[in-house]
Amino acid sequence: MSDPSTSAVRIAPEVADALAAGGAVVALESTIISHGLPRPDNLDVARRIEEAVRAGGAVPATIAVVDGVARVGLDDAALEVVGRSDDVVKVSVRDLAVVAARGGHGATTVAATAHLAHRAGIDLFATGGLGGVHREAATTWDESADLVALSRTPVTVVCAGVKSILDVGATLERLETLGIAVLGFGTNRFPGFYLPDAGFDLDWRVDTEADVAAVIAARRSLGTDDAAIVVANPVAPEAALDRGLHDRVLAEGLTAAESAGVRGKDVTPFLLAHFHEATAGESLRVNVDLVLANAVLAARIAVAAAAR
Ligand code: PSU
Numbered sequence: 001m002s003d004p005s006t007s008a009v010r011i012a013p014e015v016a017d018a019l020a021a022g023g024a025v026v027a028l029e030s031t032i033i034s035h036g037l038p039r040p041d042n043l044d045v046a047r048r049i050e051e052a053v054r055a056g057g058a059v060p061a062t063i064a065v066v067d068g069v070a071r072v073g074l075d076d077a078a079l080e081v082v083g084r085s086d087d088v089v090k091v092s093v094r095d096l097a098v099v100a101a102r103g104g105h106g107a108t109t110v111a112a113t114a115h116l117a118h119r120a121g122i123d124l125f126a127t128g129g130l131g132g133v134h135r136e137a138a139t140t141w142d143e144s145a146d147l148v149a150l151s152r153t154p155v156t157v158v159c160a161g162v163k164s165i166l167d168v169g170a171t172l173e174r175l176e177t178l179g180i181a182v183l184g185f186g187t188n189r190f191p192g193f194y195l196p197d198a199g200f201d202l203d204w205r206v207d208t209e210a211d212v213a214a215v216i217a218a219r220r221s222l223g224t225d226d227a228a229i230v231v232a233n234p235v236a237p238e239a240a241l242d243r244g245l246h247d248r249v250l251a252e253g254l255t256a257a258e259s260a261g262v263r264g265k266d267v268t269p270f271l272l273a274h275f276h277e278a279t280a281g282e283s284l285r286v287n288v289d290l291v292l293a294n295a296v297l298a299a300r301i302a303v304a305a306a307a308r
């Protein structure tokens with residue numbers, strides 16, 4: 001085994017330079033590439049997400065574990081491993097050390113990405129949807145480790161809310177308990193990933209990147225920066241999934257997962273794949289659209305935060 005104490009985290013030169021100069025950097029997760037989007041288009045989408053960050057004025061830092069090394073900022077070869085290799089495992093915070101010690105490949109969830117981003121000195125992070133509390137959690141105890149990780153990691157995550165494959169109301173309750181502020185970007189309603197409104201009110205609405213940067217700065221000076229801030233950016237209404245199609249596919253997917261006996265960390269990828277197949281790619285289009293929008297917004301917030 002290699003010695004993880006000496007080379008466990010490697011920051012790409014472009015990312016390190018930007019951080020040293022106090023510039024805008026946006027972290028990106030990799031589970032969405034390996035387990036959240038179908039091949040072969042996933043690799044192209046990963047590159048487009050990075051381009052969207054650049055278009056917003058920031059440097060992208062996609063995070064993954066490659067050959068046992070946690071990498072912050074991936075070159076093309078590393079991105080190919082994440083998008084193409086059959087040996088990439090889904091890695092949450094607790095899995096990081098195991099995969100690193102074994103010299104394996106890992107795609108990082110929101111939890112693990114947030115952890116490594118913060119360690120590297122990156123404050124902004126863009127993704128599609130957060131993990132949360134699963135339906136039936138009262139009996140299965142299936143709550144994503146994303147929530148607990150965000151409760152102890154001072155990053156700001158831009159996402160499109162959570163998918164309705166989860167118990168959205170319970171997820172919002174847990175975000176409250178865990179001290180994670182949720183800011184609706186241009187909305188008072190919590191977005192539901194494929195849909196702009198998951199059916200719940202939010203306490204706080206922000207309308208500009210500067211508004212978010214001000215909250216980040218205030219959080220730091222008040223010392224409430226042990227937890228993450230979630231910026232919930234709804235998918236544009238014209239880009240959203242048809243609600244009837246959404247509700248039908250969701251019901252089918254939940255039944256299919258139940259009868260296939262899918263458990264643990266396989267639940268989320270199973271339901272995502274079901275959506276992509278059952279909507280003949282329409283959900284994939286929405287997924288890509290909203291991730292790109294989140295990447296641009298995160299970059300603009302990073303620019304606004306760096307300018308303060
Ligand atoms: N939700 C999505 N797409 C995703 C994920 C969640 O709409 O790709 C991924 C993210 O990486 C998230 C992880 O951090 O799934 C959560 O998995 P789990 O529920 O097993 O914690």
Ligand code: MN
Pocket residue numbers: 142143144145264265267
């Ligand atoms: Mn789970």
